[in-house]
Amino acid sequence: MKVTLFITCFNDTLFPQTGQAVVKLLERLGHSVEFPLEQTCCGQMHFNTGYQRESIPLARHFVEVFGDAEIVVSPSASCVGMVREFYPRLAEVSRDPKLARAVAALIPRVYELSELLVNKLGIEDVGAYYPHRVTYHPTCHSLRMIRVGDAPLRLLRKVRSIDLVELPNAEECCGFGGTFAIKNADTSMAMLGDKVRNVLDTHAEVCVAADNSCLMQIGGALHRQRAGVRPVHLAEILATTEEDGR
Amino acid sequence: MSRSNSKFHIPLTFQESARAALENTQLRRNLGKATQTIRAKRASVVDELPDWQELREAGRAIKERTLRHLDEYLLQLEAAVQRAGGQVHWARDAIEANRIVAGIVLEHGASEVIKVKSLTTDEIRMNEALGQHGVTAIETDLAELIIQLAHEESSHILVPAIHKNRAEIRTLFMHTLGISELSDEPAELAAVARRYLRTKFLSVPVATSGVNFAVAATGTIAVVESEGNGRMCLTLPEVLISIMGIEKVIPGWQDFEVFLQLLPRSSTGERMNPYTSFWTGVHPGDGPQAFHLVLLDNGRSRVLADHIGRQTLNCIRCSACLNVCPVYERTGGHAYNSVYPGPIGAILTPQLLGVERAGSLPYASSLCGACYDVCPVKINIPEVLVHLRAQVVRHKQTSEGIKGKLDPEAIGMRLLARVFRSPERYEQAQKLARLGQIPFARRGIIERLPPPLNVWTTMRDLQAVPRQTFRDWWRKRRVFGSVPKADADGVGDADGVDAEAAAAGRRNV
Numbered sequence: 001m002k003v004t005l006f007i008t009c010f011n012d013t014l015f016p017q018t019g020q021a022v023v024k025l026l027e028r029l030g031h032s033v034e035f036p037l038e039q040t041c042c043g044q045m046h047f048n049t050g051y052q053r054e055s056i057p058l059a060r061h062f063v064e065v066f067g068d069a070e071i072v073v074s075p076s077a078s079c080v081g082m083v084r085e086f087y088p089r090l091a092e093v094s095r096d097p098k099l100a101r102a103v104a105a106l107i108p109r110v111y112e113l114s115e116l117l118v119n120k121l122g123i124e125d126v127g128a129y130y131p132h133r134v135t136y137h138p139t140c141h142s143l144r145m146i147r148v149g150d151a152p153l154r155l156l157r158k159v160r161s162i163d164l165v166e167l168p169n170a171e172e173c174c175g176f177g178g179t180f181a182i183k184n185a186d187t188s189m190a191m192l193g194d195k196v197r198n199v200l201d202t203h204a205e206v207c208v209a210a211d212n213s214c215l216m217q218i219g220g221a222l223h224r225q226r227a228g229v230r231p232v233h234l235a236e237i238l239a240t241t242e243e244d245g246r
Numbered sequence: 247m248s249r250s251n252s253k254f255h256i257p258l259t260f261q262e263s264a265r266a267a268l269e270n271t272q273l274r275r276n277l278g279k280a281t282q283t284i285r286a287k288r289a290s291v292v293d294e295l296p297d298w299q300e301l302r303e304a305g306r307a308i309k310e311r312t313l314r315h316l317d318e319y320l321l322q323l324e325a326a327v328q329r330a331g332g333q334v335h336w337a338r339d340a341i342e343a344n345r346i347v348a349g350i351v352l353e354h355g356a357s358e359v360i361k362v363k364s365l366t367t368d369e370i371r372m373n374e375a376l377g378q379h380g381v382t383a384i385e386t387d388l389a390e391l392i393i394q395l396a397h398e399e400s401s402h403i404l405v406p407a408i409h410k411n412r413a414e415i416r417t418l419f420m421h422t423l424g425i426s427e428l429s430d431e432p433a434e435l436a437a438v439a440r441r442y443l444r445t446k447f448l449s450v451p452v453a454t455s456g457v458n459f460a461v462a463a464t465g466t467i468a469v470v471e472s473e474g475n476g477r478m479c480l481t482l483p484e485v486l487i488s489i490m491g492i493e494k495v496i497p498g499w500q501d502f503e504v505f506l507q508l509l510p511r512s513s514t515g516e517r518m519n520p521y522t523s524f525w526t527g528v529h530p531g532d533g534p535q536a537f538h539l540v541l542l543d544n545g546r547s548r549v550l551a552d553h554i555g556r557q558t559l560n561c562i563r564c565s566a567c568l569n570v571c572p573v574y575e576r577t578g579g580h581a582y583n584s585v586y587p588g589p590i591g592a593i594l595t596p597q598l599l600g601v602e603r604a605g606s607l608p609y610a611s612s613l614c615g616a617c618y619d620v621c622p623v624k625i626n627i628p629e630v631l632v633h634l635r636a637q638v639v640r641h642k643q644t645s646e647g648i649k650g651k652l653d654p655e656a657i658g659m660r661l662l663a664r665v666f667r668s669p670e671r672y673e674q675a676q677k678l679a680r681l682g683q684i685p686f687a688r689r690g691i692i693e694r695l696p697p698p699l700n701v702w703t704t705m706r707d708l709q710a711v712p713r714q715t716f717r718d719w720w721r722k723r724r725v726f727g728s729v730p731k732a733d734a735d736g737v738g739d740a741d742g743v744d745a746e747a748a749a750a751g752r753r754n755v
């Protein structure tokens with residue numbers, strides 16, 4: 001199958017290794033990956049902060065870039081959520097029926113990575129090998145917005161040599177929330193503090209999630225504390241095989 | 247009395263008030279414990295019902311249909327109440343409502359009124375308004391009484407004293423009720439309150455209440471409570487004044503089937519609430535001999551007119567959203583500076599007051615969505631939050647003139663939107679970010695940033711922008727055909743150094 005990658009501006013700029021992992025993984029599973037270089041940003045930050053008008057052109061750009069794709073996949077639950085949940089609203093606000101039609105036609109073809117693998121392709125064992133103690137943080141948007149359910153866990157459970165441990169209060173928000181972390185810095189830190197405490201309680205060496213934004217928040221605090229736990233995106237674990245020698 | 251210093255004037259932003267609350271470790275502990283307990287209880291009783299999702303959908307549908315024909319249902323309610331011997335008053339805002347209530351109280355020559363716990367009367371600051379006429383309003387709900395005696399504001403819509411523990415309540419009772427010996431056993435604390443309240447129930451001639459539901463077809467009013475104190479207020483006095491927001495009307499009796507399942511399970515985690523009182527008009531020789539119903543708008547018809555905000559009026563004030571909200575759990579209710587705290591407060595208050603007066607509240611959420619999942623009437627709180635944020639921004643841009651235009655956030659957002667509109671500008675910006683961070687980045691990590699970005703780096707390190715973006719990697723890969731093995735897992739790269747830096751940074755942060 002031909003899969004078109006929506007990397008997200010955040011991953012493109014800050015976490016290129018996540019995108020590389022997605023490419024490696026999908027190609028290993030026998031799919032071909034396309035990457036339209038015209039892509040930029042889905043507009044989530046603008047939309048969530050209240051700059052709705054400013055995010056309309058970004059939605060329009062997204063639809064232009066990905067409109068013809070057979071399947072769009074993204075290693076970010078929150079950006080997929082933006083497209084799926086809020087693009088119809090943006091189309092409504094813009095009063096552009098053409099945009100509304102394009103959005104409606106595109107949405108059923110947009111998937112988050114674990115959704116694509118488990119729900120669409122029916123794969124749980126991707127042949128990965130990862131000999132580390134890992135705890136999984138289900139991000140709010142993967143859990144409650146796009147509802148990936150336990151797809152990431154199903155994939156992780158099939159990873160060879162992994163020591164998967166449950167995170168206490170896993171479903172509670174890490175306090176990132178985009179500009180929330182800046183606008184409500186004190187509250188964000190209080191939430192983060194509790195999340196980090198829970199991660200440390202697991203004695204895991206790796207904290208995994210399906211969104212690098214949340215991982216940046218959790219990982220940022222873990223690193224500040226020199227806690228010895230590294231944040232790793234789900235795609236990177238799934239892409240790792242025995243031949244990689246780690 | 248500190249009750250006068252906030253409620254519906256928003257003196258501080260959420261951020262400012264939250265900062266103070268977050269410092270209070272006792273409050274954090276009390277709140278964390280209480281919300282976790284009630285969360286678990288709710289989850290277990292909700293799991294018992296196989297048709298919970300259908301019930302939620304039914305609740306939402308009834309509310310939505312009622313709101314669509316609100317004018318008709320209200321007129322129907324008015325006629326039914328009058329038929330049953332009650333009087334109906336319409337109040338556009340808090341001032342009108344208070345004038346009506348005070349008028350009735352004074353007419354009966356009362357200097358005290360007893361109250362059933364009610365958010366609506368808090369919303370209009372009725373106690374204060376009555377105080378100005380020399381009338382004392384006495385709270386009879388145990389938690390409300392605690393708050394009243396402590397001269398504090400409520401911090402939870404259902405459990406107003408949730409931020410206090412037993413030891414704190416014991417001390418409060420000893421000081422305010424003049425008791426010398428008292429333990430912190432709940433039974434003993436309740437007994438003290440009971441003795442105090444008994445004298446009031448038996449002597450005060452006028453009572454006020456809120457309304458949980460009002461049946462349009464029959465004019466029947468319902469109040470749902472846990473302690474029975476409400477029932478005393480509803481039956482013992484001579485005069486009863488009930489004040490309801492206009493959205494509390496439901497069409498008919500059979501609608502209770504849905505709401506009396508949804509409400510107690512969502513709010514206190516009980517299968518059925520202990521006391522549900524219904525009354526219709528007046529009955530000679532039985533209960534209050536005069537009944538007044540005040541229908542309060544106070545901004546609600548404006549909320550109704552907004553097609554996204556409207557769902558806020560579905561709310562049955564169960565408080566489930568407060569109990570699951572990670573923001574509320576840490577800041578408590580006072581940080582919201584409103585009688586309606588938590589997620590529901592973050593959307594209701596700015597709509598009732600206008601975003602220009604409560605513009606920080608729609609941002610008091612990380613949009614985690616936990617509130618939407620538990621809401622028994624399916625209010626999509628995150629959707630309303632972002633809708634209101636858009637109004638805040640629009641207000642800033644259109645009515646604050648040059649100040650709004652020069653707002654650094656607005657400038658930044660406009661600039662970024664411009665960047666994202668063009669792939670060329672976007673790639674230039676990526677390069678600029680890499681250059682701009684040079685003074686701050688060490689071994690792929692940024693530990694300190696200048697204001698305002700230092701907000702991030704006070705508690706967290708930041709991943710530096712690696713030298714190679716994903717798109718750069720992709721381009722090279724295309725040029726070189728298939729990627730050398732080491733590259734594919736993101737460690738190696740066509741020119742080695744870049745991806746190594748990326749990987750180093752990534753693995754550390």
Ligand code: SF4
Pocket residue numbers: 512560561562563564565566567568590617620621622623624625
């Ligand atoms: S918004 Fe929903 S969950 Fe929150 S108090 Fe109202 S009905 Fe309950």
